[in-house]
Each structure stands twice: as C-alpha cells, then as structure tokens.
Amino acid sequence: MTMDRTLIRGGTVITMEQGSSAQVADILIEGDQIAAVGPDLAVASGSANLVDATNHIVIPGFVDTHRHVYQILMRGLGSNWSLMQYLTAIIGTLGPSFTPEDLYLANRLGALDAIDSGVTAVFDWCQQSTSPEHTDALIAGLESASIRASFGAGANIIDLQDCLRPPFTSSVPLNSDELHRLRNKYSSDTGLLTIGLAGRGPDHTPIEVVQQDFALARELGIRINIHLGMPGGSTVERLDDAGLLGDDLTLGHCNNFSTAEVQMMIDHGVTASVTPEDECNMGHGWPPIGRMVAAGLWPNIGTDTCIAVGGDQFTAMRFALAVPRAQDNSVALASGQGPWTLNLTTHDVLRMATIEGARALGQESRIGSIAPGKQADIVMINTADVSMTPVLDPVASVVHSAGRSVVSDVFIAGRQVKKDGQLVGTDIAQLQGAANQAAHALLERCGITPGWVPPAPDNAMHLAGKENVG
Incomplete structure (x- = not known):
C-alpha cells in the first residue's frame, strides 16, 4: 500500500527550530510525519498530493x-x-x-x-x-x-x-x-x-x-x-x-x-x-x-x-x-x-x-516545530488577505496581524482538517443548531436568564481577600 504523501509547496516557512529563520520552502509529509523541509524539494510528479502555499506563511500548529x-x-x-x-x-x-x-x-x-x-x-x-x-x-x-x-x-x-x-x-x-x-x-x-x-x-x-x-x-x-x-x-x-x-x-x-x-x-x-x-x-x-x-x-x-x-x-x-x-x-x-x-x-x-x-505536554520531540521526523502538525496562513498585506516580517505578521479568518489550512498528524478556510467533514449548520439547543436547555435547567450573575456566598469578602477592608 502506497504511503499517503503531501507536498506543501512554496510557502514562507517558520520552522521554530532553534537558530532558524523564515524562508520560502517546501514541506513533504509522508503518512503522519514530516519527511523533508527545504526549498524546491524534488518530488516525482503525481507521487504526492500538492498543496500550493504561495502567498502563505506556514507555521507549526x-x-x-x-x-x-x-x-x-x-x-x-x-x-x-x-x-x-x-x-x-x-x-x-x-x-x-x-x-x-x-x-x-x-x-x-x-x-x-x-x-x-x-x-x-x-x-x-x-x-x-x-x-x-x-x-x-x-x-x-x-x-x-x-x-x-x-x-x-x-x-x-x-x-x-x-x-x-x-x-x-x-x-x-x-x-x-x-x-x-x-x-x-x-x-x-x-x-x-x-x-x-x-x-x-x-x-x-x-x-x-x-x-x-x-x-x-x-x-x-x-x-x-x-x-x-x-x-x-x-x-x-x-x-x-x-x-x-x-x-x-x-x-x-x-x-x-x-x-x-x-x-x-x-x-x-x-x-x-x-x-x-x-x-x-x-x-x-x-x-x-x-x-x-x-x-x-x-x-x-x-x-x-x-x-x-x-x-x-x-x-x-x-x-x-x-x-x-x-x-x-x-x-x-x-x-x-x-x-x-x-x-x-x-x-x-x-x-x-x-x-x-x-x-x-512532554511532546517537544514530536510536535511544536517543523522538522523531519516530527509529526505533521502544520498551519497555513493566507497572506493574500488585505489584513496581512504587506508581509515585511513574517513572524510579526503572524503575531500581530493574523487571526482565525486567515488560517486557511490545518494539518494534524498529516491529515488535513481545515482546507481553504473550511473545516473538513464538518456540517457547520448542524453543529450550530445542536449547540444552540443544548446551551439554552442547560441554562434553563440551571434557572439562568439573561444578565444572571453568580450569587455571592456568605464568605465572599474573605474569598476576595477583603476581610480587613472597612
């Protein structure tokens, strides 16, 4: 059986490996692991699923x-x-x-x-x-x-x-x-x-x-x-x-x-x-x-x-x-x-x-950076969005400019769980309906109405560290 392979091609990759800096590179995923990272990886045509990471910053999850x-x-x-x-x-x-x-x-x-x-x-x-x-x-x-x-x-x-x-x-x-x-x-x-x-x-x-x-x-x-x-x-x-x-x-x-x-x-x-x-x-x-x-x-x-x-x-x-x-x-x-x-x-x-x-999590040898042998937990951030333009410092763009709306693709253990801005295999409308129904039923069972504030216990002043105030 042929191993699943994915090639993330041409993104600006921030590996978070010590001493590394952002560079345009490819990431080859084989199964659940990262097999190779580097510019212009040689991969036979048709031997891997191709993900175009042009105009994307790629980071560890x-x-x-x-x-x-x-x-x-x-x-x-x-x-x-x-x-x-x-x-x-x-x-x-x-x-x-x-x-x-x-x-x-x-x-x-x-x-x-x-x-x-x-x-x-x-x-x-x-x-x-x-x-x-x-x-x-x-x-x-x-x-x-x-x-x-x-x-x-x-x-x-x-x-x-x-x-x-x-x-x-x-x-x-x-x-x-x-x-x-x-x-x-x-x-x-x-x-x-x-x-x-x-x-x-x-x-x-x-x-x-x-x-x-x-x-x-x-x-x-x-x-x-x-x-x-x-x-x-x-x-x-x-x-x-x-x-x-x-x-x-x-x-x-x-x-x-x-x-x-x-x-x-x-x-x-x-x-x-x-x-x-x-x-x-x-x-x-x-x-x-x-x-x-x-x-x-x-x-x-x-x-x-x-x-x-x-x-x-x-x-x-x-x-x-x-x-x-x-x-x-x-x-x-x-x-x-x-x-x-x-x-x-x-x-x-x-x-x-x-x-x-x-x-x-005790898993620094497996996740947290992009390197060969590590699990393929990878996030792609779309820099073509107006909120990300221009990208002069990729790390600063991730920290200060990005948000969930520009998280285009997410891989966990090599499996793509978000693709082109959409969660894979998830019926959002069904999930939303079920969550709304369950949340309102929970509040009703608890007797909670809009504006409800948890009642103060008898020892509230002590708990707040204010027992000597007065």
Whole structure:
C-alpha cells in the first residue's frame, strides 16, 4: 500500500527550530510525519498530493496548554464575571447540570473551534469527569474532531458535593480505579489522544491528598497539570517541601509566585502555563511572563475558558506580548524616561505558543516545530488577505496581524482538517443548531436568564481577600 504523501509547496516557512529563520520552502509529509523541509524539494510528479502555499506563511500548529474545552458551550456567558464568580458558577451551578450528551457536543465544538484558529494540540483541563459516562463522552468529542489532545482527567473524579461551594476545597482523594480505567482504555502515549491529570493541587486540597494524587499519576506515567499561584492560593514552596516538583508537572497561571519560587520551578524542570487574556480580565493577577523569561523560565500559553474570553491563540499571543512589555515600559516611564528597547519579541511569544507548549505536554520531540521526523502538525496562513498585506516580517505578521479568518489550512498528524478556510467533514449548520439547543436547555435547567450573575456566598469578602477592608 502506497504511503499517503503531501507536498506543501512554496510557502514562507517558520520552522521554530532553534537558530532558524523564515524562508520560502517546501514541506513533504509522508503518512503522519514530516519527511523533508527545504526549498524546491524534488518530488516525482503525481507521487504526492500538492498543496500550493504561495502567498502563505506556514507555521507549526499552536499548542494550547490550558483550555477548558467543554466550556465553549457557554461561550461569553461569563464575560463580565470575576474569577470567584466564574468558580461559583461553573462548579456550583452549571457543572452539575451537564449531561454526557452535552459534553460530547461541547468537546466536539470546542476542539473544532480550536482547530479553526490553528490550534493542533491542547491540554484539555476538564472539570466534568463526574462519571465514567461523562468522561467517555468528553473524550469521544475530542476524538470526533481529530485534534491532538492530552485529556486532563481527575479534577472531579471525586464526590462533587464535597466542593460545590467556595472556597471549593476537597479532602477526598481521586478515584484511583477510574483513573486506572482511563489509562488502560486510552493508553497511547504517542497517538492523538493521551491521558493527563488535571490535578486540584494545594489551592483546593490538603497537601497530604495532593501527595496521593501525584503519586497515582506518576504510577500511571501521566503528566500533571494544576492551577497554582492565584489570589490567596498556595505556593510552589509547599510542593517543594513535599517533594512533589518534577519535569512532568505544569503549573497553570502562576501569577503571584515569588522570584524564589520561579527558581524552584527552573531547578526541577517544572513548566508554566499562562493564560494572559483570561488572567487580566478575571482577576488572577498580572501574568508573570516577563519575570519568568528574565529568570530563564520560558512559559507556554493557553486560552483557559471561552466563558470569559475568546478562543484563539493569536489573541493570547498578543496579550502575552503586550502585558510584559507594558510592565517593563512602566518602570522606565516612572523614572521619567521613554523606553528605548523592548525586551520581549514577537518571535518569543510565537515560541511560547508552539515549541514551549509542546514541552509542557512532554511532546517537544514530536510536535511544536517543523522538522523531519516530527509529526505533521502544520498551519497555513493566507497572506493574500488585505489584513496581512504587506508581509515585511513574517513572524510579526503572524503575531500581530493574523487571526482565525486567515488560517486557511490545518494539518494534524498529516491529515488535513481545515482546507481553504473550511473545516473538513464538518456540517457547520448542524453543529450550530445542536449547540444552540443544548446551551439554552442547560441554562434553563440551571434557572439562568439573561444578565444572571453568580450569587455571592456568605464568605465572599474573605474569598476576595477583603476581610480587613472597612
């Protein structure tokens, strides 16, 4: 049987390989892998499917390291909610009302939305593993979209009633049998779907339970991804004291870490996932990007939740560039000087959104850059659009000018999942109708009407860190 071959011809290729620069080149895909990259590749006529990449920039697929994929079914519902209102709503009100059918649809929609904007791999930080039926439906939704995903199970493989109200703490360990079931059923470490642990961490669980959870994940050989460093939360030091830091761990947000804690992460190979648009909007604290890069820790980028913000990595990159630049510039301005140089570059944030994201998934040897032997996760950006003209600096054009509307073609493991601006094999009208119906039914079950705001709990002042205000 002849191997499937595709030749992407004549695009401006940004490989994200160390030391490389943008160049007009071809990319030969054989099966699910990149076979060759270079100008004017010699390929026999008719031996490969030809994709004309003239007037296109070609980049590695984005890797989103922190996305609650299913929450797209509530797109925009929490655009005016704070972090604490969001947690109250998603854990206490909305979460318990999702059916397995809702979650299949939500994860299919969320994965397709990610692909549409150039995301080829995602860590799906899921809070709805409330039963085996719910979890299997979520995973089926991801698989139906053919996205590369690390499914973050575990956040709610517990008794939900144990943590429905703020401050959302639980002392119940993970369901070991269920995590074993998922590891055994979806056991591939090299396919499109892998299993990870969406851990609760010491912000929400006693450290003794965190130790049990981490030990279970490490016994099963799966990566760990937790939220840490948000207002009033725990510290990296607590994890270090408990001997829990390691290069299989990703910490999400990290907003309020000290310089010493960032160094602890570096010392133990811990990766950092920042979600700058969401963090600025909802009140996590300033994204720590500038401080981390200055210390030698390169973060990676996620979008977090479409309840509150948009779902494309281009916007996330722009926030990841603008916020640390503004912080640096403010120091110079405060001293009465205009900034002369900018420390962070467009290439830096593209690096965060690609190869550094791959590193956080433990897959940097397979994805995150365009090189022979790597998986063919590739995105083509149409530069003939008025929004992209002219292209003087290809990297800057990707970061500052591009968006999902100019993502023309997407390949995941060599398979074309977006072609000429359209998702392949997807009935958009049917998907839209089903999503609208499911979303409105969910809100009706929850008693949510337009303008609804999550009610403040009795301990709201304490949770907001304002107990001493007055």
